[in-house]
Amino acid sequence: MKTHHLPSLVLIPTMVLLVAIIAASALAADSLDWNQLAKEDANQDFTTTIFDGQTPNQLACDTTVRPMPDGSWVTVMLGGGHTEPLPTNRVFISRSRDQGRTWTSMRPIDLAIKSKDPSRAITLSELMLNGKRATMVLQVHNGGFGQWKTYFVHSDDSCHTWSELEPAPGKLADRTMIRNAIKTRDGRILMPYQHYNRCDETGHKISKGRVFHTPRGSAHRRDRKPRRRPHVEAVWRHSSNRRRQLPRLG
Numbered sequence: 603m604k605t606h607h608l609p610s611l612v613l614i615p616t617m618v619l620l621v622a623i624i625a626a627s628a629l630a631a632d633s634l635d636w637n638q639l640a641k642e643d644a645n646q647d648f649t650t651t652i653f654d655g656q657t658p659n660q661l662a663c664d665t666t667v668r669p670m671p672d673g674s675w676v677t678v679m680l681g682g683g684h685t686e687p688l689p690t691n692r693v694f695i696s697r698s699r700d701q702g703r704t705w706t707s708m709r710p711i712d713l714a715i716k717s718k719d720p721s722r723a724i725t726l727s728e729l730m731l732n733g734k735r736a737t738m739v740l741q742v743h744n745g746g747f748g749q750w751k752t753y754f755v756h757s758d759d760s761c762h763t764w765s766e767l768e769p770a771p772g773k774l775a776d777r778t779m780i781r782n783a784i785k786t787r788d789g790r791i792l793m794p795y796q797h798y799n800r801c802d803e804t805g806h807k808i809s810k811g812r813v814f815h816t817p818r819g820s821a822h823r824r825d826r827k828p829r830r831r832p833h834v835e836a837v838w839r840h841s842s843n844r845r846r847q848l849p850r851l852g
Contacts (some may be wrong), residue, residue, distance in 0.1 A: 689745030748815035
């Protein structure tokens with residue numbers, strides 16, 4: 603399997619970023635006619651229904667719209683079944699070639715997962731564009747978030763075909779949601795992620811006949827109850843006089 607490397611991931615101090623945004627916004631606001639801008643924006647508004655769920659496939663979750671290098675727009679979403687999590691969950695795609703006015707029917711993306719094991723559920727948490735490459739972040743599990751693995755898949759032809767699954771780096775390959783990417787002006791990419799140290803080995807029943815393996819924020823210890831809050835982190839690989847170097851993952 604060919605390995606693809608993403609640019610460095612960077613953690614930017616929140617307060618520094620916030621102050622910079624506020625300062626830039628204040629300068630820009632003085633030169634804008636907000637009433638005129640609102641009228642111009644309203645003239646461009648329109649509504650299009652891409653997917654109207656019908657029983658038994660009503661689910662439409664994590665909907666993500668991205669412009670593609672070939673000029674089309676794509677929408678990807680979590681669908682399959684009436685809710686989440688279910689073994690029928692998978693990723694669907696629709697495409698527009700007129701800037702969102704009309705769309706193709708939603709169709710499942712073939713990632714060679716369901717064909718091998720139909721009981722494996724597939725969810726997504728990001729579709730990122732970096733130059734002409736689209737990278738989608740997937741979570742694959744047993745239908746109840748047991749045996750949860752996280753992968754990248756890449757497309758170099760505007761989401762028409764996809765690479766083989768590539769495990770996320772280091773510990774992020776297990777029980778991790780990698781969220782929306784932020785690309786800095788110098789080309790670095792910030793990708794926050796939500797990581798759980800473990801999921802219950804035995805699933806318990808929840809609503810609508812489903813089974814759920816509860817994610818836990820820390821490893822089980824007999825001398826205390828496991829934390830129920832997720833362990834949230836951000837990974838970065840960059841050092842400067844103002845940033846502290848963190849361990850490299852993977």
